[in-house]
Amino acid sequence: MPLLVVGSVALDSVETPTDRRDNVLGGSAVFFSYAASYFTTVRLVGVVGEDWPDAHTQLLRQRSIDTEGLQVVPGKKTFRWRGKYLPNMNDRETLEVHLNVFGEFQPKLPDSYRACRYLFLANGSPRLQMSVLDQVPVPRLAVADTMDLWIREEREDLMRLLRRIDGLVLNDSEARLLTDEENLVRAGHLVRGMGPKFVVIKKGEHGAMFFSEHETYVLPAYPTEYVVDPTGAGDSFAGGMMGYLAARDDFSPKTLKESMAYGILVASFTVEDFSLNRLQRMERSDIDIRMEEYQRMLSF
Amino acid sequence: MPLLVVGSVALDSVETPTDRRDNVLGGSAVFFSYAASYFTTVRLVGVVGEDWPDAHTQLLRQRSIDTEGLQVVPGKKTFRWRGKYLPNMNDRETLEVHLNVFGEFQPKLPDSYRACRYLFLANGSPRLQMSVLDQVPVPRLAVADTMDLWIREEREDLMRLLRRIDGLVLNDSEARLLTDEENLVRAGHLVRGMGPKFVVIKKGEHGAMFFSEHETYVLPAYPTEYVVDPTGAGDSFAGGMMGYLAARDDFSPKTLKESMAYGILVASFTVEDFSLNRLQRMERSDIDIRMEEYQRMLSF
Numbered sequence: 001m002p003l004l005v006v007g008s009v010a011l012d013s014v015e016t017p018t019d020r021r022d023n024v025l026g027g028s029a030v031f032f033s034y035a036a037s038y039f040t041t042v043r044l045v046g047v048v049g050e051d052w053p054d055a056h057t058q059l060l061r062q063r064s065i066d067t068e069g070l071q072v073v074p075g076k077k078t079f080r081w082r083g084k085y086l087p088n089m090n091d092r093e094t095l096e097v098h099l100n101v102f103g104e105f106q107p108k109l110p111d112s113y114r115a116c117r118y119l120f121l122a123n124g125s126p127r128l129q130m131s132v133l134d135q136v137p138v139p140r141l142a143v144a145d146t147m148d149l150w151i152r153e154e155r156e157d158l159m160r161l162l163r164r165i166d167g168l169v170l171n172d173s174e175a176r177l178l179t180d181e182e183n184l185v186r187a188g189h190l191v192r193g194m195g196p197k198f199v200v201i202k203k204g205e206h207g208a209m210f211f212s213e214h215e216t217y218v219l220p221a222y223p224t225e226y227v228v229d230p231t232g233a234g235d236s237f238a239g240g241m242m243g244y245l246a247a248r249d250d251f252s253p254k255t256l257k258e259s260m261a262y263g264i265l266v267a268s269f270t271v272e273d274f275s276l277n278r279l280q281r282m283e284r285s286d287i288d289i290r291m292e293e294y295q296r297m298l299s300f
Numbered sequence: 301m302p303l304l305v306v307g308s309v310a311l312d313s314v315e316t317p318t319d320r321r322d323n324v325l326g327g328s329a330v331f332f333s334y335a336a337s338y339f340t341t342v343r344l345v346g347v348v349g350e351d352w353p354d355a356h357t358q359l360l361r362q363r364s365i366d367t368e369g370l371q372v373v374p375g376k377k378t379f380r381w382r383g384k385y386l387p388n389m390n391d392r393e394t395l396e397v398h399l400n401v402f403g404e405f406q407p408k409l410p411d412s413y414r415a416c417r418y419l420f421l422a423n424g425s426p427r428l429q430m431s432v433l434d435q436v437p438v439p440r441l442a443v444a445d446t447m448d449l450w451i452r453e454e455r456e457d458l459m460r461l462l463r464r465i466d467g468l469v470l471n472d473s474e475a476r477l478l479t480d481e482e483n484l485v486r487a488g489h490l491v492r493g494m495g496p497k498f499v500v501i502k503k504g505e506h507g508a509m510f511f512s513e514h515e516t517y518v519l520p521a522y523p524t525e526y527v528v529d530p531t532g533a534g535d536s537f538a539g540g541m542m543g544y545l546a547a548r549d550d551f552s553p554k555t556l557k558e559s560m561a562y563g564i565l566v567a568s569f570t571v572e573d574f575s576l577n578r579l580q581r582m583e584r585s586d587i588d589i590r591m592e593e594y595q596r597m598l599s600f
Contacts, residue, residue, distance in 0.1 A: 088482050182388050184505075185525040205484075206506040207520060217597040218520040220507060225485040257600040297517040298598040300557040 002041045002066075003246040005032050006107050006132045007122025007145075007235075009046035009070065013082040013096075014231050014274060016089065021229075024275040025056050027079065028122035028145065031232035034276050035239025035266045036120075037063040038284050040247040043113050045069035045132065047105045049076035059276070068110045076101040089227045090204050109135045117141070118246035121165070122235060126150055126157035133164055141251055143167035145238060151178050162195035166251075169238050171202045184209060185216060198256065200241070202234050210260055215253055219260055222268035222294055229274045233267040236279070240266030240287075265290045302341045302366075303546040305332045306407050306432045307422025307445075307535070309346035309370065313382040313396075314531055314574060316389070321529075324575040325356045327379065328423035328445065331532035334576050335539025335566045336420075337363040338584050340547040343413045345369035345432065347405045349376035359576070368410045376401040389527045390504050409435045417441070418546035421465070422535060426450055426457035433464055441551055443467035445538060451478050462495035466551075469538050471502045484509060485516060498556065500541070502534050510560055515553055519560055522568035522594055529574045533567040536579070540566030540587075565590045 012026030033042045043066040050072065057067050079102035082095040105128060119136055121129035121144035129144055136142075142165045150158050151174060158178075162168060168191060172184055179190040184201055188211035191199045198212040205227075207220040241263030248255050265287055272278040312326030333342045343366040350372065357367050379402035382395040405428065419436055421429035421444035429444055436442075442465045450458050451474060458478075462468060468491060472484055479490040484501055488511035491499045498512040505527075507520040541563030548555050565587055572578040 183525065183527060185523045203506065206503065209523065216523055218523050219598070220518045220520045223485045223509065223516055223518050225483065227483060254600065261600060295600075298519070300554065300561060300595075 001118050001140075001246045001249045002043055002116055003036055003118045003120065003242055004043045004045065004109075004113055004116035004136065005029050005036070005120045005122055005239075005242075006045035006069075006129070007032060007120075007124055008079050008102055009044075009048050009052075010079040010081050010102075011051075012231060012275065013080070014229055015084040015095075016229055017085065017087050019228070019274075021274045023080075025059070026081065026231060026275060028235045030060070030276070031235035031270065032120060032122050032239035032242075033060060033065045034063060034279050035236040035270070036243030036246070037065050038266065038282075038287060039240070039243030039262070040118075042066065042243070043069060043116060045107050045109060045113065047071045047073060047101050047107075049078040049101045050074050052078050059280075066113075069107075069113055073101045078102075083231070085230065089230055092230075107132050107135075118242060119143070120238060120242045121145065121161075122238070123147060126154050126161040130157070130161055130164065133161075141166050141245060143169060143238075143242060145169050145234070146174065146178075148174055148177055159194060162191075165196050167198045167200065168196040169200045169202065169234075169241075171204070171234060175199075175201045188216065200260065202237060204230070204233070208237065208260055208264060210256065212253070212256075217257070219257075219264055219298075222265055222290060224268050224271060227271045228278075230271045232275075233271050236270040237263040237267040239263070261291065261294060262287065265294060301418055301440075301546045301549045302343055302416055303336055303418040303420065303542055304343045304345065304409075304413055304416035304436065305329050305336070305420045305422055305539075305542075306345035306369075306429070307332060307420075307424055308379050308402055309344075309348050309352075310379040310381055310402075311351075312531060312575065313380070314529055315384040315395075316529055317385065317387050319528070319574075321574045323380075325359070326381065326531060326575060328535045330360070331535035331570065331576070332420060332422050332539035332542070333360060333365045334363060334579050335536040335570070336543030336546070337365050338566065338582075338587060339540070339543030339562070340418075342366065342543070343369060343416060345407050345409060345413065347371045347373060347401050347407075349378040349401045350374050352378050359580075366413075369407075369413055373401050378402075383531070385530065389530055392530075407432050407435075418542060419443070420538060420542045421445065421461075422538065423447060426454050426461040430457070430461055430464065433461075440549075441466050441545060443469060443538075443542060445469050445534070446474065446478075448474055448477055459494060462491075465496050467498045467500065468496040469500045469502065469534075469541075471504065471534060475499075475501045488516065500560065502537060504530070504533070508537065508560055508564060510556065512553070512556075517557070519557075519564055519598075522565055522590065524568050524571060527571045528578075530571045532575075533571050536570040537563035537567040539563070561591065561594060562587065565594060
């Protein structure tokens with residue numbers, strides 16, 4: 001089944017302790033789409049300015065990502081983010097954010113997108129996320145991401161969103177912020193109590209936890225020796241996960257757990273280089289080889 | 301096979317954000333022994349002062365822990381530690397340490413202990429750890445723990461120890477300190493290069509990583525909803541791990557991975573109450589039930 005995603009499309013500038021890249025392809029919807037494209041066809045909804053290199057659009061199209069929903073707004077600039085990773089490569093400092101055209105983004109779905117049954121609401125305000133939900137009449141599975149900014153500043157809208165979605169993906173510090181609970185197991189269940197049928201807490205280099213009414217589990221990250229740039233890891237995780245679910249057209253507990261593992265593995269490739277560089281050199285068979293290693297690692 | 305452990309025997313005072321206990325049974329060799337006793341017979345080497353309640357010794361003996369090697373020194377006081385956990389229940393502050401009789405401890409193994417083939421050198425200076433190694437003529441498997449104090453202040457002795465042991469167990473911050481390397485996968489291999497055939501990095505609530513020449517893997521912690529007191533979790537992990545290896549009298553890659561899982565599960569019980577309280581209410585069958593859940597959690 002095709003998979004619809006709405007989120008940020010950005011030009012990122014990234015500093016790590018040993019290297020840097022300026023104005024490279026980034027944004028939540030971009031990492032998500034590219035990761036998901038290894039599993040299913042993707043329909044991207046986003047907005048960019050006239051500074052957006054067409055080569056980036058071509059790169060996405062080459063992987064069968066439908067970019068009809070990517071608006072290019074003349075006279076405006078693309079969302080830009082500049083950040084710097086600390087030596088632990090897990091924590092980062094945001095040095096600059098220019099929302100630019102993304103700040104006024106009012107997504108309008110192409111008619112061809114409205115029949116999508118699998119839907120991911122990547123980074124964006126809860127109001128923006130709900131406006132997309134309103135345009136998809138009968139989603140089979142609607143999952144959203146959120147971030148500290150919306151938890152702090154648009155909590156009421158976020159709570160409304162949570163009652164309308166099937167799943168929420170957020171990271172550990174966001175789960176703690178949202179619930180005021182330090183223990184992640186309790187935090188996960190508290191978030192589930194806010195509406196979604198399942199909750200995924202991403203723990204960066206430590207993997208991800210899953211919570212539903214009947215199941216609580218944690219899967220570790222794939223041990224990665226050379227982390228070059230963690231930017232986009234969380235969105236790649238979500239892309240791998242949702243891509244697999246949409247491809248299978250199933251979200252039984254078994255398929256959900258498999259999808260978590262695929263998300264973890266796609267993210268383990270993303271962090272091995274800047275931007276989409278590593279994913280561009282990756283084939284579906286590389287994921288499957290790593291999946292075999294991962295399953296072997298977890299069986300005893 | 302019986303398992304020999306040398307390490308601290310202590311009276312702990314612990315504050316958590318919601319509760320506290322004063323002068324309760326603790327110490328690395330105590331948590332280790334009690335955890336290991338679910339798998340094999342244990343021979344404890346340690347030292348206490350005349351303030352040591354005999355009831356504590358009886359508690360250990362009830363689980364077939366041989367306390368012939370526990371010296372009681374008249375006119376001296378037992379090692380005391382007082383600490384306070386931060387709200388995240390992972391980080392802690394040491395408020396007071398009184399080494400007391402443990403500061404001058406020169407372990408002398410009872411003759412009946414010298415034939416032990418499985419050996420764990422728990423918390424203690426590398427020099428103390430080596431003096432125990434010297435007294436065990438032919439260990440089959442010698443594994444040690446270490447801590448930041450020895451890495452900082454007795455590095456040369458520690459490096460000598462590392463060349464004499466089969467395995468080292470240490471936590472993530474200690475691995476980073478020892479290797480000056482932030483990435484735990486690289487850090488694990490660097491520690492292995494210092495001598496031990498295998499290295500285990502404990503990551504607290506995030507599980508543990510294993511490194512040998514041919515294998516690198518990570519197993520997550522069992523997701524624990526109610527963490528009452530994390531004190532002794534690392535020593536319980538080591539006790540479960542080594543207890544299982546000694547019981548099996550085997551340390552093939554397969555058995556080592558199983559032993560890691562047992563270590564993780566025993567530790568998941570330890571943190572559910574203060575001191576040894578939860579382990580005292582635990583039976584071997586409880587571990588096996590949790591093991592079934594854990595294996596189900598990791599299979600897909």
